Every structure is written in structure tokens, then in C-alpha cells.
Amino acid sequence: MSKLVLGIDPGNARCGWGLVKEDEGGLSLVACGCVETPKDSPAGERLASVYEGIRGVIAEYKPDCMSMEKLFFNRNITSAIAVAEARGVVLLAACQADLPVFEYTPLEIKETVVGDGKAKKNEVGQMVVLTLGLKKKPTPDDTADAVAVAITHHFWGDLR
Numbered sequence: 001m002s003k004l005v006l007g008i009d010p011g012n013a014r015c016g017w018g019l020v021k022e023d024e025g026g027l028s029l030v031a032c033g034c035v036e037t038p039k040d041s042p043a044g045e046r047l048a049s050v051y052e053g054i055r056g057v058i059a060e061y062k063p064d065c066m067s068m069e070k071l072f073f074n075r076n077i078t079s080a081i082a083v084a085e086a087r088g089v090v091l092l093a094a095c096q097a098d099l100p101v102f103e104y105t106p107l108e109i110k111e112t113v114v115g116d117g118k119a120k121k122n123e124v125g126q127m128v129v130l131t132l133g134l135k136k137k138p139t140p141d142d143t144a145d146a147v148a149v150a151i152t153h154h155f156w157g158d159l160r
Helices: 044-063 078-094 108-113 121-132 140-160
Strands: 003-009 014-023 027-037 065-069 101-104
Touching: 003 044, 003 140, 014 044, 014 140, 027 044, 027 078, 027 121, 027 140, 044 078, 065 078, 065 140, 078 101, 101 108, 101 140, 108 140, 121 140
Parallel strands: 003 065, 065 101
Antiparallel strands: 003 014, 014 027
16 A cells, blocks of 8 residues: 655745655655745735645645654744744644644654764755655755655654
């Protein structure tokens, strides 16, 4: 039985998403993209766009579950709040679709995909290409990161 995982790299400016399927032949990329919002839009409109975009992906592809990057607090509290708000509307979209959600830290994702918890973004992108046999890295980085989150769930999901 194949399993389709929707990976999410949450953000209010860019919310990356990637659908990775597991079947007898291994893992493959089904689709990926990024919900991008205009910088000059009010916060509520940006969040509505993220919500509608992810809700549309869920409705179109009907994944079995969602995996999402956990919020990582760094020094920029303003950006952390914006990411938290985006995570909220993505979680709402998943909840309304009765989609189970699994969360992974940036360290867990990098360790799983690259083998090094301190890997750089370009290393994550390179390993996404190699793992899925792609010709090029999904862009922007938010999309490649979302695909990496989906890959991570394929490796760890049954253990959670």
C-alpha cells in the first residue's frame, strides 16, 4: 500500500509544501510548491492565503498525513511569531480535513535527510535530489525543506 505524506515548511511569506509517496519502488515526489504572499499585504490576508493554499493542496491530493517542521525559536521573535501564526492556519486546514499531523525539529529533519543535524540548506536540497532521484532541487528553499520534512516522516512516521 502506498503512503502519501504532505510535508510543510511553515511561513507567512512563503509556506513550502511537498508530497512524497512511498510504494514498492521506494520514495517519489508527487508534487511540490510554495504558497507565496505579497510583503505589502496585511497579516490577515497573508494568513488567509496560506490557509487557502494548503487547504487546496489537501483537497486536490488527499494525503494520508501531514508532517510539519516544529517551530524553532531563534533571536528574531517577530519572525517566530509570524511562523507560529502560519503554523496555526496550516494546522487548522489539516484538522478540518481530519488529517493526522506529525512534527519534527529542524535537527531531526537534517539528521534524517543529510545525516548531520548541523547541515546547511544547500546540503538538505542536494540530499532531497539524491533521495528522490530528481534532476534538480525544488525551489525556493522553502519547498525543498517541505519535501525534506515529508521524507523525514517516511523514515520515522511509524515510530511515532
